[in-house]
Amino acid sequence: MRIATWNVNSIRARHDRIGAWLDRSDIDVLAIQELKCKDAQFPEELFTERGYEVSYHGLNQWNGVAIASRVGLADTEIGFTDIPVFGSEDPVVEARALSVTCNDVRVYSLYVPNGRELDHPHYAYKLDWYKALTADIAAQLSAEPEKKLVLCGDFNVAPLDEDVWDMAEFDGATHVSEAERAAFDELLGAGLSEVTRQFTPGPGVFTFWDYQKLRFPKKQGMRIDFQLASQALATTATAGEIDREERKGKGASDHAPVIVDYDV
DNA sequence: ATGGTAGTCCGACTA
Numbered sequence: 001m002r003i004a005t006w007n008v009n010s011i012r013a014r015h016d017r018i019g020a021w022l023d024r025s026d027i028d029v030l031a032i033q034e035l036k037c038k039d040a041q042f043p044e045e046l047f048t049e050r051g052y053e054v055s056y057h058g059l060n061q062w063n064g065v066a067i068a069s070r071v072g073l074a075d076t077e078i079g080f081t082d083i084p085v086f087g088s089e090d091p092v093v094e095a096r097a098l099s100v101t102c103n104d105v106r107v108y109s110l111y112v113p114n115g116r117e118l119d120h121p122h123y124a125y126k127l128d129w130y131k132a133l134t135a136d137i138a139a140q141l142s143a144e145p146e147k148k149l150v151l152c153g154d155f156n157v158a159p160l161d162e163d164v165w166d167m168a169e170f171d172g173a174t175h176v177s178e179a180e181r182a183a184f185d186e187l188l189g190a191g192l193s194e195v196t197r198q199f200t201p202g203p204g205v206f207t208f209w210d211y212q213k214l215r216f217p218k219k220q221g222m223r224i225d226f227q228l229a230s231q232a233l234a235t236t237a238t239a240g241e242i243d244r245e246e247r248k249g250k251g252a253s254d255h256a257p258v259i260v261d262y263d264v
Numbered sequence: 265a266t267g268g269t270a271g272t273c274c275g276a277c278t279a
Binding site: 012036212 | 267268269270271272273277278279
């Protein structure tokens with residue numbers, strides 16, 4: 001089973017590029033983040049015309065997650081247990097988490113909150129979000145240690161110093177703080193292994209390059225998109241790649257697709 | 265020259 005995760009930064013703006021990418025990439029399951037559309041605007045035909053089933057969840061022009069599969073798609077769950085709300089006036093559960101079962105693999109599409117600034121309420125929300133996700137996954141894997149499960153997504157954390165182009169540029173910034181890295185590690189402690197790095201070792205290997213300041217041509221990126229697999233699934237991973245070519249040219253997302261082949 | 269973008273719904277917000 002060949003699983004990809006991709007923050008597309010608007011599924012409508014990326015419609016034709018996603019279709020062309022699917023046509024050449026032989027993907028069985030695609031976890032998508034940042035749809036930037038509500039459900040009524042979601043282009044189902046982009047997937048169904050290519051033989052994929054698709055589940056999606058979008059509430060407005062922000063966030064939004066989806067999973068497309070050509071190897072079965074069942075038991076869609078929006079969110080996860082005790083997913084935090086955000087907002088002081090009118091707290092809401094944002095469209096950042098979706099999971100489905102594809103064949104016998106439970107697949108998540110996750111768009112972790114950005115955090116914005118270390119002293120911003122969004123940062124505390126980000127850490128809470130990690131904590132609740134960790135509790136949910138730990139409970140599942142504790143109840144069923146051999147469960148095949150993978151968290152795909154934009155985790156908005158650079159776990160290692162080599163996962164940003166220059167740590168000096170990130171002094172006092174989000175994505176590299178001790179608390180965020182600890183939250184990411186605690187999620188792994190629920191019984192998961194990050195499976196993409198072994199096939200795409202750094203330094204200088206990234207999954208995201210900001211549109212601003214010519215970050216892509218200057219090779220100034222961040223590694224923040226991952227696949228975190230339970231042991232029963234992680235041990236079957238045979239290959240992985242970051243499709244950096246897809247970041248090139250006019251109309252690219254600021255994130256590249258991250259692909260792993262599993263022998264299941 | 266020390267900046268440089270892009271998406272959404274319409275001047276501002278998000279990243």
